[in-house]
Amino acid sequence: MKVVIQRVTNASCKVDGKVISSIKNGLLLFVGLTHGDNIDNIKYHAKKIANMRIFEDEEQKLNKSVMDVNGEILSISQFTLYASTKKGNRPGFTDALEPILAKKLYHQFNNILESEYKINTLAGEFGAHMEIELINDGPVTIILEDIDNAKS
Incomplete structure (x- = not known):
């Protein structure tokens, strides 16, 4: 599993020209999912993201989590995070998890953020062509990868 995390002052997702979240x-x-991802990966990433201290405190230090600032989450599925560019000029996506299982795990991930961590979590439309607008705050962008890589 790979998640690109961006701290934002606002973000939105459009499908067919209409804002859906x-x-x-x-x-x-x-959020990108790959072969071998399972509920343990999902739970680990949800916990890490919910508790990640990437919001400033009163002293402008990164000491607060999204929960501490009563922030929200906009979660967008993105299989292209697993693009392989080793051969040729056209990316290959064989490392991305097949859509049926990816969709199930993606929804479980969002549900865990919402139910276990009480973070208002909105989503894009899985598999749809989406337009994402955002204002990155900081900018702060973090890449969180699978459990083995994330422990380091």
Whole structure:
């Protein structure tokens, strides 16, 4: 699993020219799933993201989590995070998890953020062509990868 985390002052997702979800202060997540991902990966990433201290405190130090600032999450599925560019000029996506399982895990991930961590979590439309607008705050962008890589 790979998640690109962006701290935002606002973000929105459009499908067919219509805004389907939008947030103010919080996190925009681009979520990619790969072979071998399972509920343990999902739970680990949800916990890490919910508790990640990337919002400033009163002393302008990164000491607060999205929960501490009552922020929201906009979660966007993005299989292209697993693009392989080793051969030729056209990316290959064989490392991305097949859509049926990816969709299930993606929804479980969002549900965990919402139910276990009580973070208002909105989503894009899985598999749709989406237009994402955001204002990155900081800018702060973090890449969180699978459990083995994330422990370092």
